[in-house]
Amino acid sequence: MICCKECLDLLSDYLDGDLDPQTSADLDEHFQDCPPCIAFLNTFKTSTNLCREALRQVDVPEIVQIKMKEFIDQQKQEKG
Amino acid sequence: MSFTQNKETKEAEEALVREFQAGNLDAYDKIAEIYQKKIYALSFNLTRNTMDAQDVTQEVLITLFKKVHTFKGKSAFSSWVYRITLNATYMKLRSKKKEPNVSLEDLLPSYNGFGYQQEKIQDWSENTESLLFANETREVIQKAVDQLPEKEKVVFILRDVEGLSTEKVSDILELTIPAVKSRLHRARLFLRKKLSPYFEEYHSRSEKQ
Known part of the structure; x- marks a missing residue:
């Protein structure tokens, strides 16, 4: 084992599904007999998900969007 | 829109880029619309500063406008945009005083001579959904991510937060696939360890209720 x-x-x-079936089965087998690794797996998965969700919620502030629009229009005017 | 592009979006985007290179300004409009949120989010997650992320977004959009003719299509257009964004972001960060990063090695799992875990691991993973509603949680998470060493941080943000594929990240950062995977794994290990005390406390508090 x-x-x-x-x-x-x-x-x-x-977790990313990048292991060959045999190695993946070896890990499954280890998890069955190892509660500390199960706890590690669960907390690893959860912390990764929580970080991902927390950081994904970035909104572009409205002022930035307005400035970008102005900038783009300005470039177009200069070129056009 | 995710950067894990399917073939159709990729082709449509390549067509837009060609139109823009040929001088069609409406194509630029569309490209800017597709990318500005992505550019801002990536830069904000690396600088954690609204003004800096705003400056970077504007700079990148100017660069795209002025330098699009230099884009030769050797790699995907999105990879090119990401690289310009990272360069602009790092230029910003270079001018700032940096907080020392925490040593990553100290936060990796520890084993005995037989390769078995030495640490007592508490499983706090259940009922954590409500955690995300607390501003405190977001702050704790952001602080932990900010403490990641740069090499691991950028891989974590591109791969896990932006949701790009391993191949895409390797293309953007010009790293091998094993190098991307190894940095991502180290980042996740670091974050688990760094955040565990906070989540353990939250878990035991909610169990008492």
Whole structure:
């Protein structure tokens, strides 16, 4: 059976679906017998998701959008 | 629009770029519309500063306007835009005083001589959805991401936040696929470890309620 280190080193590949079926099955087997690695897997997955969601919520401020529009119009006028 | 482009959007975009290169200003309008939010979001996530992200967005849009004729199509147009955005962002960051990054090595998992985990791991992963509604959570997460070393941070933001593919990130950063994967993995390990105390506390608080 693979050890915790081998398992955690491959965790991103495991979650991103980048492992071959045999290696993936080896990890599944390890998880069955290793509660600390299950806890690690769950918290790893959740922290990654929470970070992704928290950082994705970037809105362009209205003032920036207005300025961009002005800028683009200005360029077009100069060229046109 | 996601940058994990399908073939159709890619072709439509390439056509827009060609039109713009030929002097069609409406094509520029469309390109600017497609990209400005992406440029702003990437720059904001790296600088964490509204004014800087605004400056960068404007600079990048000017560069696109002035330099589009130099785009030869060797890599995807979006990769080119991302590279210009990263360069402009790093120029901004260079002029600022930098907070020292936390050592990434200290936050990687620790093992005994047999390769088994040494640390006691608490599973705080359940019922965390409501966490995102708290401004405090966002601040804690942003602070943790800001502490990532630059190399890992940019990969994490492009790959996990922007949702680009590993191949795309390797194209933008001119890194090998294994290098992108390794940096992403280290970033995720760092963030898990860095954020665990906060999430553990939240978890035990909500269990008591």
